Amino acid sequence: MSSKADYFARYEAIAAVSERMLCAARDSHWNDLIGLQDEYRILVDALKAADGGIRLTVAERARKFELIRQILADDAAIRDLASPCMARLSALFAGTAQPSRVLQELYGAR
Template identity: 85%
Template sequence: MSPKADYFAHYEAIAAVSERMLSAARDAHWNDLIDLEGEYRLLVDALKAADIGVRLTADERARKFELIRQILADDAAIRDLASPCMARLSALFVGTARPARVLQELYGAR
């Protein structure tokens, strides 16, 4: 695979994982989302190595920016979906001296 093809394969893989993460968030499959975040991080780390020395044409830069735009849009949508859940969890801790007890009540009963 050429360096450019490898470079774009990394971006496309990241975009595909971010799309799967958004789907998991929409379905409230938070454990799946967490698993996918690990895969996402590995791909981003690998992209850093693939990025070295790649020179892009104007069309290739446009393709790259479209992939980045898609990834960022997915990220924003995931954050919007996760925010209400995080707010509810934070509200449980307000006024309690025992956050561990709240977590035990939430997850221990399942």
């Protein structure tokens, strides 16, 4: 990785996408959330690939941990918002649910 500025820019980009994901989940914009998950994954993979040997001061470590804390808090909030939807989907697809009933339940299809 070229510099500490690049290193922190990567973490800040992940935190920004994480915040946008939380906003999408709060607004029940699940398709937007899926697209943002792809962007998030790409950023995390790029950070993993570039993370190499950056030595951080105590203050820089604190900054890094605050960004990680924010990302994890957003993730937990997203999971809390998505859990009821996932439970409904599981219940709809479990057992003998008719596909047309599942669609009606999910989308209000008639």
